[in-house]
Amino acid sequence: MEKSIETIWKQGFLKSDALVAPKLNDLYNQKSTHIIDKFNRMFRKNLIAIVIGSFFALGFTYWYGIPYLGICMFVILNLLAIVNFKIWKSLREIDKTVDSFHYLKSFDKWMKEQVSMNRKFAKFMYPAFFLSIILGVWLGDFGGSIPGEDLVAKIVVNYPDTLLIFGLPMYGVFAITIITALLVKFGDNIYDFDVRLVYGRIFNKLDKLIADMEEIKA
Amino acid sequence: MSIDFYTISILPHAGIIIKICRAYTNSQEDFEDYYQEVCLQIWKSKDNFKEESEWSTWVYRLSLNVCLTLLKKKKNDPQHFVSDTLPTEVTEDSRAFADEPLNQLYDAIKHLSEVDRAVILLYLEEKSYQEIADIIGTNPNNIGVRIKRIKERLKKLLDGKIN
Numbered sequence: 094m095e096k097s098i099e100t101i102w103k104q105g106f107l108k109s110d111a112l113v114a115p116k117l118n119d120l121y122n123q124k125s126t127h128i129i130d131k132f133n134r135m136f137r138k139n140l141i142a143i144v145i146g147s148f149f150a151l152g153f154t155y156w157y158g159i160p161y162l163g164i165c166m167f168v169i170l171n172l173l174a175i176v177n178f179k180i181w182k183s184l185r186e187i188d189k190t191v192d193s194f195h196y197l198k199s200f201d202k203w204m205k206e207q208v209s210m211n212r213k214f215a216k217f218m219y220p221a222f223f224l225s226i227i228l229g230v231w232l233g234d235f236g237g238s239i240p241g242e243d244l245v246a247k248i249v250v251n252y253p254d255t256l257l258i259f260g261l262p263m264y265g266v267f268a269i270t271i272i273t274a275l276l277v278k279f280g281d282n283i284y285d286f287d288v289r290l291v292y293g294r295i296f297n298k299l300d301k302l303i304a305d306m307e308e309i310k311a
Numbered sequence: 312m313s314i315d316f317y318t319i320s321i322l323p324h325a326g327i328i329i330k331i332c333r334a335y336t337n338s339q340e341d342f343e344d345y346y347q348e349v350c351l352q353i354w355k356s357k358d359n360f361k362e363e364s365e366w367s368t369w370v371y372r373l374s375l376n377v378c379l380t381l382l383k384k385k386k387n388d389p390q391h392f393v394s395d396t397l398p399t400e401v402t403e404d405s406r407a408f409a410d411e412p413l414n415q416l417y418d419a420i421k422h423l424s425e426v427d428r429a430v431i432l433l434y435l436e437e438k439s440y441q442e443i444a445d446i447i448g449t450n451p452n453n454i455g456v457r458i459k460r461i462k463e464r465l466k467k468l469l470d471g472k473i474n
Contacts, residue, residue: 098416098465102435105413106326305351 125193128302129200132295136181139291143174154229158236162229169221176214180207194306201303204296208288215284220276227269320357321350324370327436331371334420334428335378349377364445371438372446375429382425419468423461430454431461 096104147170154163187199231241248255248262256263276283289296321328332345353373360369420428426447433443440458444451 096412098431098462098469099435101410101412101416105410105416106330 125197125200125302128295128298129196132200132204132292133184135292135295136177136184140174140177140181143170143177147171147174157233159229159233161232162225165221165225165229169218169225173214173218176210177207180210194303197299197303197306201299204299211288212281212284215287216277216280219280219283220273223273223276224269320366321353321370324367327367327371327432328374330436331374331378331429331432333417334432335382335425337421345378345381348381349374352377368438368442368446371433371436375446379425379429415469416465419465422468423464427457427461427464430457431465434458434461 147167150166150170151163154160154166184200184203187196187203189196191199231239233240245257245260245262249257258266328346328349332342332349336342336345353370356373360366364372420431423431429447430443433446438446440451440454443454447454
């Protein structure tokens with residue numbers, strides 16, 4: 094006799110193994126591993142992109158006639174890559190054999206340390222980038238003319254009263270100094286914005302996951 | 312999630328959560344992910360429960376929503392939405408219940424659209440048309456006709472397999 098679907102359903106679930114609930118902690122283990130692996134991959138990709146970008150900047154600026162800018166950017170970007178490569182290596186030292194909560198906590202601690210180091214580095218990096226651009230363009234070579242010298246010559250001709258400091262217009266030096274000082278002062282804030290833009294979603298997930306797990310443990 | 316909350320508020324409804332998760336997954340690994348995500352979401356959303364419906368109805372609805380959301384994410388298709396069309400292909404299920412007819416019924420259910428799967432699961436759990444309509448978010452008048460149509464389709468799918 095053919096069974097109705099209602100009967101199949103009822104009888105089928107009478108068997109003892111049909112409704113065994115899985116353990117609850119596996120999700121957290123999987124999520125922890127997933128988040129950290131994802132961050133790891135992104136961090137690695139970014140490091141590679143920085144190094145490739147530095148070579149690209151070197152080649153492009155040389156071709157464009159502003160090689161000093163390229164050299165400065167190459168040095169800064171590679172310094173950034175070296176610092177972060179060392180930080181990234183320390184990530185591998187985190188003990189993966191501990192439970193997911195402690196693994197995540199260790200990762201979170203590592204993350205805070207690397208952010209703190211990069212914030213300090215940003216106070217040097219952003220002003221250095223800015224000065225590189227000024228220096229690079231100033232000393233650039235566009236078909237035999239040097240923009241910095243041309244600019245000073247024009248200013249001196251049009252505004253003969255302009256005060257010069259070491260051969261440079263005072264207002265220009267003043268503006269560059271102010272902008273550099275602001276970049277030193279707010280370099281860490283710019284970094285915070287920058288890092289949130291790239292890793293923001295992972296940071297939020299990590300915070301949420303740790304908060305969840307702390308609540309479970311409470 | 313405290314053990315008390317799980318034991319008192321979720322475990323009595325674990326059966327339906329398992330049945331729903333099972334209907335939307337094809338492997339044990341996915342099933343465990345879905346089950347735990349549902350439990351997690353129930354716990355996280357518990358404060359949103361307004362007592363306008365039964366706790367169990369709310370659990371059904373949330374379980375279905377979580378499963379459909381996870382399914383959508385898994386398909387990784389931004390255009391995908393809760394589909395009322397038949398699946399283009401049904402992946403073979405790597406798990407098996409001890410009861411063979413139940414396995415065959417589940418296989419048949421997976422040939423249904425996502426919405427029809429939800430409807431038939433609730434029907435098999437002996438929910439009233441009104442409750443099914445509330446959970447699915449549709450008119451209760453259509454539920455009876457829809458269930459009849461789903462049962463006919465299931466019967467066709469099962470024909471020749473179960474005697």
